[in-house]
Amino acid sequence: MAVDANSGGGYKRAVGLPPGTLIHVGKPRTDDVGLSVINYSPSDVVERRISVEECDGLLGSDTVTWINVDGVHDLDLIRTLGERFNLHPLLLEDIVNTRQRPKVDEYADYLFVVLKMLYMQEEDGSLGGEQVSLVVGRNFVISFQEQPGDVFDPIRSRIRGAKGRIREAGPDYLAYALIDAVVDNYFLILESVGDRVEEMEDRVVAEPELNVLRAIRQLKGDALLLRRSVWPLREVVSSLARQDSALVRPGSLPYLRDLYDHTIQVADTVETYRDLIGGLRDIYLTVISNRMNEVMKVLTIIATIFIPLTFIAGVYGMNFEHMPELKYTWGYFATLAVMLIVAVGMLIFFKKRKWL
Amino acid sequence: MAVDANSGGGYKRAVGLPPGTLIHVGKPRTDDVGLSVINYSPSDVVERRISVEECDGLLGSDTVTWINVDGVHDLDLIRTLGERFNLHPLLLEDIVNTRQRPKVDEYADYLFVVLKMLYMQEEDGSLGGEQVSLVVGRNFVISFQEQPGDVFDPIRSRIRGAKGRIREAGPDYLAYALIDAVVDNYFLILESVGDRVEEMEDRVVAEPELNVLRAIRQLKGDALLLRRSVWPLREVVSSLARQDSALVRPGSLPYLRDLYDHTIQVADTVETYRDLIGGLRDIYLTVISNRMNEVMKVLTIIATIFIPLTFIAGVYGMNFEHMPELKYTWGYFATLAVMLIVAVGMLIFFKKRKWL
Amino acid sequence: MAVDANSGGGYKRAVGLPPGTLIHVGKPRTDDVGLSVINYSPSDVVERRISVEECDGLLGSDTVTWINVDGVHDLDLIRTLGERFNLHPLLLEDIVNTRQRPKVDEYADYLFVVLKMLYMQEEDGSLGGEQVSLVVGRNFVISFQEQPGDVFDPIRSRIRGAKGRIREAGPDYLAYALIDAVVDNYFLILESVGDRVEEMEDRVVAEPELNVLRAIRQLKGDALLLRRSVWPLREVVSSLARQDSALVRPGSLPYLRDLYDHTIQVADTVETYRDLIGGLRDIYLTVISNRMNEVMKVLTIIATIFIPLTFIAGVYGMNFEHMPELKYTWGYFATLAVMLIVAVGMLIFFKKRKWL
Amino acid sequence: MAVDANSGGGYKRAVGLPPGTLIHVGKPRTDDVGLSVINYSPSDVVERRISVEECDGLLGSDTVTWINVDGVHDLDLIRTLGERFNLHPLLLEDIVNTRQRPKVDEYADYLFVVLKMLYMQEEDGSLGGEQVSLVVGRNFVISFQEQPGDVFDPIRSRIRGAKGRIREAGPDYLAYALIDAVVDNYFLILESVGDRVEEMEDRVVAEPELNVLRAIRQLKGDALLLRRSVWPLREVVSSLARQDSALVRPGSLPYLRDLYDHTIQVADTVETYRDLIGGLRDIYLTVISNRMNEVMKVLTIIATIFIPLTFIAGVYGMNFEHMPELKYTWGYFATLAVMLIVAVGMLIFFKKRKWL
């Protein structure tokens, strides 16, 4: 279920070990992990795909180096990278344990940012989450994803094409661009969640069944996952934008503030959706109880109409010797007529009272 | 629905582009956009309607220039204005993306304010929102609306007629006047929402049907839209009134504080309406269940009265050979009398217990 | 309704006018407004009732002058006073627009305080609100009421009789005494609201009808009005007590802190009443549903007892030729006896199960 | 009711009087009030019981004097004490008006602390509150109780027996000890409230009747009284522990912090109980509706079983001339058998569906 994305599953192995011990917590994978490296300066771009052994001397003196790692289950690779770039063991532990909350940690020589990337799972249309970690140094950015993905592709092509100011700016701007790509992706997720909410509003009225209730809970879980990804992110971006690190250049601040506005917009919309989803259950219950009432009312009205008629029939079914009506030639038909009149009268009465 | 006014729809096109890329997000329009320019000083007013090419040399050294743009879908115009007035690309992006939250951004040479103007949509009486952006410089104000509107007309005539202190004051006072016009407009909206709430309170008792529930949800959405327009505005006005910018002169501060009081009044009333609207659903459910109970009670009482009567009829419908009552001449009528007594007795009993 | 006391009604006329334009918003009145003036010093008191033309030279060099205005609909009077005492146009606008929130504004030469006086409306016992504005200068206090009232009478007699330290103290103490009189009045209102809450708790159990629900809503609206009068007042008094103005002398601070305690007490009690009122609706629903259940249960039990009896009667109403019981002399009476036993047995069973 | 303990009752007399006027607000008492005085130093203890006239020269130069007053309705006594010890009129007013909120006021020469002592009322087991006021000076403490009580006895015996550091410490430590005694008493109250909550949880399931609902409301009121006594006390103790007064010696701070921990513990437990009490009503409603459903279900099942049987009887009660079954010798018994089979079949069906 969606709530598990941040919760305790898989912790059993890690308990009691010294801090900084690398333990991969997340979806198990075993395939090879490659490093894709982009070196760029205002005038030049070099792209390479290397293995971890080749990652010495990657950094240029006047270029920005972006190393992207598509998988965090390869602990050797992470450890090697950690040694080459002198990363703190706790930071490495957080990279491979994919149950972090979005956060920013400031170290002496680099910033460490943890984000949640969200995507629609193909099986059932529910939300899935993936951890993205960024290490932002003076002239490099290392990004870690759990799985290969295409959300950073537009940034690659902006670097290649020198679109915007990305080539002129430093690693802080690159980090901004990466976070921005993740946040932009939230808007797409929001749109799809919004569609599902609207669809559910129709379904809940049309077919108020127990599995709709289940779908609502699923939606609720997804909104919760969104919320838990976005709210801490707000603080992350806000703390970056407050320029409390020498690694963030003043020129990047307007972009970070803009990004902050976006995260607030996402958070706002998530709250609205949570409200709407919370209302869905109320609608469900109202519709259910309306239906049931409708049924009971009609059935009770049928019973109520026939009960006096049956009583009349019962009266003339009595065996008294002296019942003058029984002797009349038209007694039977008169009785049937009376019954009809009673029935129609009651129907009119119910109609007038708007009970039908 | 109302909630969409600030949400993710239409974001698909913008994802992945470099920041500062101009993409119009909002209701699509294609018609021409004009600029209306007012130059005023304590002694003089000049009004012109120009095209974007003519906007050089608009600013006078000792006059205040107000440029109003009635449409943000013409990206060329926005871009040209941006170049002439040296506006930050992110600011331009926010102007054309009409899904911003109300906010104030401080740049070196100007303040950037985003507001939401609200209006009643003619189709269905629900609320619609329009984004108004203000750029407030040292001697100019540029205002951007999504559509031509008449909410700023009173300010134009105050400038023309030199009513109040507007001609003596600077662009900060003009910006105040524009925001004040938007907030004044909220009071009208509030009045109409208040009327709808009261009307709904009557309707919910008179005709508690499912489409009333729908109307309540619509009202709720409108109140939410109001809230999301007003709450961030409070912070905007409060931050302007705290005089943290050289662009806001001390003489304007009392006016901004007054404006702040107004936004608090609006926010307060919105909260009250939200409370009342939240209560509407409870009233609806109570009324519905009261009605249903009323129906069921009456029907059950009818059934309950006839069941013992039918039983009596059933007794004398038995075919025992030795049933002395059957032989009595008045047996039948006595039985009918007993039935009448039982029925009336039960009715009296029910009446006494206040079940009828 | 009570909620309107602070809301948007009557704003239509004011929209679009320059700030500082005097527009009376409130209950329309047309009668003449007089000024009552008290000049006092530790040794002397002079009371006069003057018209607005005579208000020059009112202020003495070593006396405190209290000018009370019993009505704010006379815009000329307000304007004249404003000119004589050099009051800010926005302040005058707030005085005549009686839909302000309680607040304190600090101007260079005076403090401006807005309060809400509450009173029980005679027509229907609901709460009404009246705006009281105070302008506190170095040697004068001007108080504005919407209608002549007697809540300030005790203070007048304290000035006349030199009771307490009022004659020794300055205008800040007088202002404190006026606000204190308003807050003391809240306690009376609270007492009457408390009585109504208790009365309603009994009524809701005794006669749970729809108009009780209406009375609860009325009570809720009154509590809301109280709340909206008291909560901002807390901030007003707290900001006065924090001695951030040269107009408040240190000797008055203990009194303001005491006043602050009182406003907190009022606010606390209001919250308690709001809680209790919120619970009333739950009690109402519980009582209603208990009653309905009681009715349905008794009726269903009656039906349930007669249905088996009717079945027995039905059995012996069958026309089979070979039904030995029908021939027995005592068959009929035996059957009646069986029916009685069944009925009594079921009653005992229901009694034991505590269904009756 | 419990909520009145802090509310407006009895205020009518006080409205309009100058501040500092002594008016006893609380349970009326007329009996004599005595003063008990303890003078102690590390080496010596002197206890006396005096009348108010004898209270001159009570304070020793190197001893701590604790004056305990068992009643605040004797306004002359309070006034005399106020004069002797130079107490502020507002402080005296707060002592005799027993509707204060717990608070601490700092005066130049003494601290004024207001607390609420709680006790179980013997009549109905509900909570009652009593106001305890402390004036803490440089070498004395005056404590005011509404009624003679024994909660301070352990402290007296600690002073007499020189247990702990009380004799070595100053009046601030004595004040701490008195407040601590009141807070310790809260734990006893909590225990009894906890017992009542548990008892109520059983009762609500066993006998869900309307007077249980009443008992729940009583419990709720008691929890509210506790809360309103404890929450402001937290702030009182916290502000004392922050050492913002010269009257609190550094050596007492660890004790005050410990006391602060205790008040938080009490506040925490109160919140937990409030939660549980809030849940009681839900349990009540669930149990009630479960019971009602149980009844209705059984009754409906009885009716449902007999209705088809009655139909069968009705069929063979028809008077058609050609009804072959009526002629069969075993027709009657066969019909009875069919009826039995139908009834048993339905019972089995209901059983299988778990409706019984």
Added chain:
Amino acid sequence: MAVDANSGGGYKRAVGLPPGTLIHVGKPRTDDVGLSVINYSPSDVVERRISVEECDGLLGSDTVTWINVDGVHDLDLIRTLGERFNLHPLLLEDIVNTRQRPKVDEYADYLFVVLKMLYMQEEDGSLGGEQVSLVVGRNFVISFQEQPGDVFDPIRSRIRGAKGRIREAGPDYLAYALIDAVVDNYFLILESVGDRVEEMEDRVVAEPELNVLRAIRQLKGDALLLRRSVWPLREVVSSLARQDSALVRPGSLPYLRDLYDHTIQVADTVETYRDLIGGLRDIYLTVISNRMNEVMKVLTIIATIFIPLTFIAGVYGMNFEHMPELKYTWGYFATLAVMLIVAVGMLIFFKKRKWL
């Protein structure tokens, strides 16, 4: 019940005693308590198990000493330790009173930390809590547990094996490691609570009975216990990580911040579980009422079908002399056929309306 773990039970004995009096509040135990002592430096480890008389001269000048006490009911031992290590009496009181809230107190020479260790109780699978207290001095840590446990074993083996940086670091790092072990343990607890929540979600749909409601309340109590253990712990760790004590070395800060992240993760997950558990009751009520509605609907439909049939039978049971149908040879069978048609027709109608 779980809520008692922090509440008032057992306080009766302690009321009225001077502060610092040692009173064991917690599960009664009488067995002997031993001290296990580990002395370690980067180069060396010495482990001993001693009695309290031998604890002089335990501390080495260049080693870290960790003294673990497995039980706090032996007041003599606590008192002796307190004297040897010069611990404040209030601190000792808090150690033996196991109803503390997690907190950190800073004394001149040591920090005092209180934690809650949680474990699953074997009897009924519910959560139990145990108090762990730490005294962190310049070169020693004393840890107090209520019962011997194995949660600190991994740390012992890390010290023995010199795994990680524990041997190089000081007592602050040891304290961090101990708190970390407790927090790691929370993750295991969370996992089991999560399993129980998921299990309960299935059970509540499968067998919605009153004892499920009881199990939900138990789960709620456990989540509350977790919450009350974790939330104050957040503040504890946060205050340690803000380096406001000379006893916490800068090198330990990243570890404390990492620990802080973990406590936030735990707190987050607890809130999510609380949400889910809160929803369980709603699901329960929905399932219950759905079931009941299902039953009532089917029963009512059965009754409704037979009532018109019984009416028809009643009609032909009337004793009129002139009822032509009664004479027809096929009248009886025709009537039966009509009844069948009516019954089937109604069933089809109900089916179409989806009432069946």
